[in-house]
Amino acid sequence: MxxxxxxxxxxxxxxxxxxxxHIARIEIDAMLVEVLSRMEEVERTAPPEWLASNFISGPRTMPVRFRAGPRVGVR
Ligand code: HEM
Structure with missing residues (x-):
């Protein structure tokens, strides 16, 4: 990292x-739509590490690599 x-x-x-x-959230949403709609061949490069917390559940890290492809499935 x-x-x-x-x-x-x-x-x-x-x-x-x-x-x-509020504008930052809209910008982040637009960025994620563009990036996620072009991700191909997504694969993990290391096992995910889980967050140690009583309040939030989810991976703390989950390294991946992907190839950029054509835009698909955009709303
Ligand atoms: C992902 C994007 C952004 C992040 C993570 C972020 C994060 C933050 C954080 C943590 C603070 C509080 C700092 C403190 O406690 O002193 C802050 C303050 C501020 N941000 Fe952002 N920000 C983002 C985008 C923006 C954008 C796009 C604008 C303007 C269009 C903006 C305008 C401001 C202003 C004016 C303050 C100062 C508020 C005050 O002191 O009363 N930020 N931001």
Whole structure:
């Protein structure tokens, strides 16, 4: 992983919560639609690591590789 270990705070909270979070969510949705609709030959490159938490269930890491293909199944 190329990123430094930095704490994830999403859009923050309290008086300085991110004012751009609504447009940012729309942009993230548009980006995921474009990327996911072109992913082909998706394969895991390492076993997923599960998040150790009583509140959130899901993988903490799940490295994959894929090939970019033609756009399919876009709404
Ligand atoms: C994925 C995209 C983004 C992330 C993860 C993000 C994250 C954050 C976080 C964590 C804070 C709080 C910082 C703190 O507590 O001091 C913040 C503040 C802020 N963000 Fe974003 N942001 C994103 C996109 C945007 C966009 C697109 C805009 C504007 C169009 C924006 C405008 C602002 C502003 C103005 C604040 C300051 C709010 C204040 O201090 O009252 N952000 N953002």
């Amino acid at each position: 190329a990123r430094a270990q930095n704490e994830h705070i999403a859009f923050g909270n309290g008086p300085h919560v991110c004012l751009g979070q």
